[in-house]
Amino acid sequence: MTGAGSPRAGRSDSADSAPPPRSRGVIALDPAKCPACMVCARECPDWCITIEGHTETTPSEREGRRPVTTTVLDRFEIDWSLCLYCGICVEVCPYDALSWQPAFDYPASEPGGLVHDATRLTAWSQVHPGN
């Protein structure tokens, strides 16, 4: 217990407000694992995941082979003002690019502030590493 008046009260990284392990606080993205396959966005019952990407074609390293086409993730957003924390996106992700993280302290003070882009979603995995 940090006690009354702790400057860190109500923060997920403070000793007196730390959530239990495996709490469903926020969903973190590992962009290196996400090939923009759209499975999570299509399964989301609240339509709160937005994904954009494009394909890139590079010549094969081996002579005579067809060029290699890969999908590149350009944009990944979750709107926390709509999310019902059901976890379907985490469950269905075939690439394990999404994971539950316990952090809960991300209120917004302006409209649209609960829409997290890929950078913010990626940073969540660093808040409570090892969860």
Add this chain to the structure above:
Amino acid sequence: MRPYRYAGTTRVWLADLGLACCAVEVAAAATGRPDLLRHESDEDPEPDLDVLLVSGTVTDVLAPLVARRHQEIADRARAVKVVSVGACADAGGPYWDSYAVTKGVDQLLPVDVWIPGCPPRPEALLGVLEDLRGR
């Protein structure tokens, strides 16, 4: 609507419009940490901070009452902070496609803070009170 003293110093009037299950988390926040948030005598005349919590699903039928309650507090208080607690009050949440639900209480009131969660943890509300106190 009840007066509280936050962290032993700030006098906070908390008015909770508990419209759905998020109100349970608000109750947990208001009573679970008496070291942080302590209920004061009801006569406290001069709060430092008036906070209107909208916790739960705002339906279109109830929306005028929510707006009226806010107006009543705004008429009396010097300044009132509006906190939208949970996904339903934020933007409709799981009821984003409902025929009956207002898609965010910010369509009715000037919201100062949106708390995410379905529901939010009680600690998330305490963290917001901490932030509001510092402003």
Add this chain to the structure above:
Amino acid sequence: MDADTGTDPSADPIVDAVRVVVPDADVAAGPGLVTATVVRDRWVEAVLALRDRPETACDWPDFLAASDEVPRRPGDADGYAVIVRLWSVEQRHGVALRTLVPRDDATLPTLTAVWPGLAWHEREAHDLHGITFAGHPDLRPLLTPDAPGGWHPLRKDTPLVARQVLDWPGAADPAGARGRPPRPYGADA
């Protein structure tokens, strides 16, 4: 056989009692709920018989509600179903009485003369499914806005506007995949 209780629901004594009291009803026994379906013209009569005959003595109306029945297979019900669940306080048994009203003539005699307390339930069914209960004292909208021409959100042909005005995020196709992903309800455009 009910998997939960290991009993045969059709052996429930209320099943035979309902068949005696409302001989023209189509009685179906499921786990925990016996349903009797009658034609619309027999609605009030069936309710009175289930209430007044000693075999059933269903003197307490639990609830009344409606449901939009969309047929999935040939022979399925098509129309608006109205269900009133009746319970016998004395005998501790109950039956859900059901009838079907056609979509183009969604009217049914009111039960408010039998139980005034059902006025609220019928008013709600009128709100949500647009069923007109003939003889009801006050069918003003209870939960829905008073829209001109009526607005009945639980009719399945009433669109969920949010799903129509918002673009479905799942429609994006970054990989340029062939084919079209199955769309959720409302994202058909």
